[in-house]
Amino acid sequence: MRSRTKRLLLFGISVLTLMLYLRAPARAECVATPGSIFFVTDRQPLDDNQLFSGEWGTDANHNAIITAGVISAPVNKANESRCSSQQALITAIKSQFDPKRPRQILVYVHGYYTSFVTAVETAMELQKGLRFPGPVIVYSWPSRKTSVLAYKTDEANAKWSMPHFTTFLDNINKAFPGMPVSLAGYSLGSRFVTEGIAFYRREGCNNCFARAILFAPDVSSGDLRSALTSSKLCSGKPLSNPAASAPVLLYVSNDDRALRQSQRVHKNQRAGQAGSDLILCDGVDTVDVSYLDSGGNSGHGYVTDPRVLSDAAAALAGVPPTSPTRGLKQVSRSGGIYYELRPSP
Numbered sequence: 001m002r003s004r005t006k007r008l009l010l011f012g013i014s015v016l017t018l019m020l021y022l023r024a025p026a027r028a029e030c031v032a033t034p035g036s037i038f039f040v041t042d043r044q045p046l047d048d049n050q051l052f053s054g055e056w057g058t059d060a061n062h063n064a065i066i067t068a069g070v071i072s073a074p075v076n077k078a079n080e081s082r083c084s085s086q087q088a089l090i091t092a093i094k095s096q097f098d099p100k101r102p103r104q105i106l107v108y109v110h111g112y113y114t115s116f117v118t119a120v121e122t123a124m125e126l127q128k129g130l131r132f133p134g135p136v137i138v139y140s141w142p143s144r145k146t147s148v149l150a151y152k153t154d155e156a157n158a159k160w161s162m163p164h165f166t167t168f169l170d171n172i173n174k175a176f177p178g179m180p181v182s183l184a185g186y187s188l189g190s191r192f193v194t195e196g197i198a199f200y201r202r203e204g205c206n207n208c209f210a211r212a213i214l215f216a217p218d219v220s221s222g223d224l225r226s227a228l229t230s231s232k233l234c235s236g237k238p239l240s241n242p243a244a245s246a247p248v249l250l251y252v253s254n255d256d257r258a259l260r261q262s263q264r265v266h267k268n269q270r271a272g273q274a275g276s277d278l279i280l281c282d283g284v285d286t287v288d289v290s291y292l293d294s295g296g297n298s299g300h301g302y303v304t305d306p307r308v309l310s311d312a313a314a315a316l317a318g319v320p321p322t323s324p325t326r327g328l329k330q331v332s333r334s335g336g337i338y339y340e341l342r343p344s345p
Contacts, residue, residue, distance in 0.1 A: 029081065029088075030068075030069055030070055030081050030082065030083035030084065030088045030089065030091075030092045031070065031081065031092060031095070032070045032092050032093075032095055032096050032135070033070075033072060035072055035073065035124075036070050036071060036072035037070070037071060037072075037120065037123055037124060037127055037135075037136045037137065037138060038068070038069070038070055038071075038089070038092065038093060038135060038136065038137040038138070039067075039068065039069055039070075039071055039116075039120060039123075039137065039138050039139075039140060040066065040067070040068045040089075040137060040138075040139050040140070040168050041057070041066070041067050041068075041116065041139070041140040041141070042056065042057050042064050042065065042066050042067075042141060042142065042161050042164045043055070043056075043057050043067075043116055043140060043141070043142045044056065044057045044058075044065075044142070045057060045065065045067055047077070048077065049076045049077050049117075050115065050116065050117065051075075051076075051077065051080055051116050051117065052067070052116040052140065053116075053142075054115070054142050054143055054144035054145055054146065054157075055142055055144075056142050056157070056160060057142070064164055066164060066168075067082055068082070068083045068086070068089040069081050069082040069083050069089075070083070070092055071120055073121075073124060075117045075120045075121055075124075086171060090171075090175045093105065093135050093137075093175075096134070096135040097134065097135070098133060098134070101133050101134070102180075103134065103176060103179045104133070104134040104179060104180045104181070104182065104210060105134050105135045105136070105137060105172070105176075105179070105181055105182070106126075106127075106130070106132045106134060106135075106136045106137070106181075106182045106183075106184060107136075107137050107138075107139055107169075107181060107182070107183050107184070107196070108122075108123045108126055108136065108137070108138045108139070108183075108184045108185070108186075108189075109138075109139045109140075109141070109165070109183075109184070109185045109186070109189035109190075109192040109193060110122060110123075110138070110140060110141075110143065110186055110187075110189045111143070111185075111186045111187025111188045111189045111190075111216075111218065112143055112151060112154045112155075112187055112188040112218070113143060113144070113145060113150070113151075113154065114143045114145065115143075115145040116140050118145070119138055119140045119143075120138055120140075122138075122186070122303065122304060123136060123138035125304045125309075126184060126303075126304070126309070129304070129306065129309030129310070129312075129313065130184075130309060130312055130313045130316055131313050132182070132313075132316065139165055139168060139192065141157060141158055141161035141165070141189075141192070142157040142160075142161060143157065143158075143188075144157070151262075151265070154188060155188070158188055158189075158191060158192070161192075162191075162192065162195055165192050165195065165196070166195060166196070166199050169181070169196055169199055169200075170199075170203075173203065173205065173208060178205065178207050178208065179208070180207055180208060180209070180210035181196075181200075181208055181209065181210060182210040182211045182212065182213075182316065183196045183197070183209075183211075183212045183213070184212070184213040184214075184215070185212070185213070185214055185215070185217065186215045186216060186303045187215070187216050187217070187218045187258070187272075187300065187303075188218045188219075190214045190215075190216075190217030190218060190219050190224075190271070190272070191217075191218070191219045193212050193214060193217075194217075194219055194223065194224055194227045195227075196209075196212075197209060197212060197227055197228070197231050197233070197248075198227050198230065198231065200231070201230060201231040201232075209231075209247070210247075211245075211247050211248070211249070211315075211316060212247065212248045212249070213248075213249045213251075213312050213315070213316070214248070214249070214250045214251065214271065214272070215251050215272075215302070215303040215308070216251060216252075216253065216256055216258075216259060216272040216295075216300050216302065216303065217250070217270065217271040217272040218258075218259060218262050218270055218271075218272060219270065219271050220266060220268045220269070220270065220271065221268070221269050221270065221271045221273075221277045221278075221279060222268065223271075224271040224279060225271075225279055225281075228248065228279070228281065228283060228284065229281075232283070233247055233248055233281070233283030233284065234279070234281035234282070234283050234284060235281065235282060235283070236281060236282045237280065237281065237282060237335070237336040237337070238280055238281060238282055238284070238285070238286075238336045238337045238338070239282060239337075240330075240332075240337055241322060242285075242320045242321065242322065243320060244318045244319075244320050245285055245314070245315040245316075245317075245318055245319055245320055245321060246282070246283050246284050246285040246321075247283050247284075248283055248284040248285070249284075249285050249287065249312060249315045250271065250272075250279060250284050250285065250286045250287065251272070251287050251289055251302070251308060251312075252271070252272050252273060252274040252278065252286060252287070252288050252289070252290075253272065253273070253274055253288065253289050253290045253292075253295065253299055253300075253302070254273065254274040254275065254288070254290040255290050255295065255299035256272060256273060256295065256298070256299045256300050257297075257298045257299050257300065258298045258299070258300035259272050259273050259300065260273070274288045274290050278333075278335065278338060280333075280335045280336030280337065280338055281336065285315065285321045285339065286338040286339065287311065287321070287328065287338070287339045287340070287341050288331075288338060288339065288340045288341065289302055289305075289308060289340075289341045290340075291340060291341070291342045291343060292305060292307060292308070292341060292342075292343060293343065294307075294308070307341065307343075307344075308341065311326055311327075311328070311341055314326050321339050327341070327342075327344075328340065328341055329342060
């Protein structure tokens with residue numbers, strides 16, 4: 001009798017333990033699912049649905065806090081999973097490679113006056129619109145969404161974040177030696193792409209840099225041209241009949257009022273402006289989107305315009321800008337050739 005009672009007691013304890021285990025919240029394991037994207041950020045972590053603030057992420061010793069993870073739509077706390085380590089992030093990225101395709105990733109960097117949530121939502125639109133055949137990672141620096149007047153603060157924050165970005169690229173390089181990485185930058189985020197291209201040149205890994213897309217880049221034309229020239233991506237005039245798209249795709253507009261303001265601040269033309277100082281060289285396909293009725297009141301927000309994304313997707317796939325499928329108009333000027341993306345008739 002005593003033995004039977006003991007067995008019943010042990011059984012009851014086992015059942016109770018199992019029930020408690022099943023009721024316990026699942027531990028986030030940084031596991032990617034279809035449609036989710038990765039993030040790396042040096043923003044200050046939060047515990048609400050903002051997820052991260054626009055301030056520097058630092059510890060008590062003023063060292064940068066780098067947070068990485070996986071997130072899916074809708075972008076909120078419930079759909080975010082932070083990785084416990086660098087290796088956990090790498091393992092999660094590995095799980096998203098298509099075994100039937102060569103390994104490759106796309107890194108997107110957002111612009112000025114952008115919250116973390118908005119940055120991720122834009123990256124998700126890019127993932128869908130570009131149809132990129134590999135994992136997409138959004139790198140989010142501490143941009144403030146408190147005031148459009150915080151431009152200088154955002155510039156300073158981007159400068160503070162830049163070393164963390166290159167360290168991130170270096171970590172990817174070491175985890176996946178020789179794997180091609182494509183970069184996409186919007187507005188002020190294009191400065192990170194410019195530095196990324198320079199980073200790969202310094203590393204001497206010719207295969208590591210795949211392609212770059214610059215949407216409305218808020219970087220001086222001179223700085224971008226110098227970076228491209230140093231990386232042997234701007235050594236001559238564009239070809240009139242290229243066999244494939246160039247490594248760098250540059251979208252510009254003459255209707256970008258945000259970049260006009262930046263030009264007044266910096267006293268030089270921005271690379272995203274369709275003015276007299278267009279970047280025209282053999283490693284760059286420059287596409288003027290001035291004729292599109294997009295970009296909002298500022299003419300600056302065309303990064304998620306379906307026509308722009310469709311063209312960028314074709315360029316990522318190697319389709320030359322002269323292909324009828326891209327529907328671009330070739331324009332010649334004394335400095336070389338560029339293209340216009342016009343509305344469909």
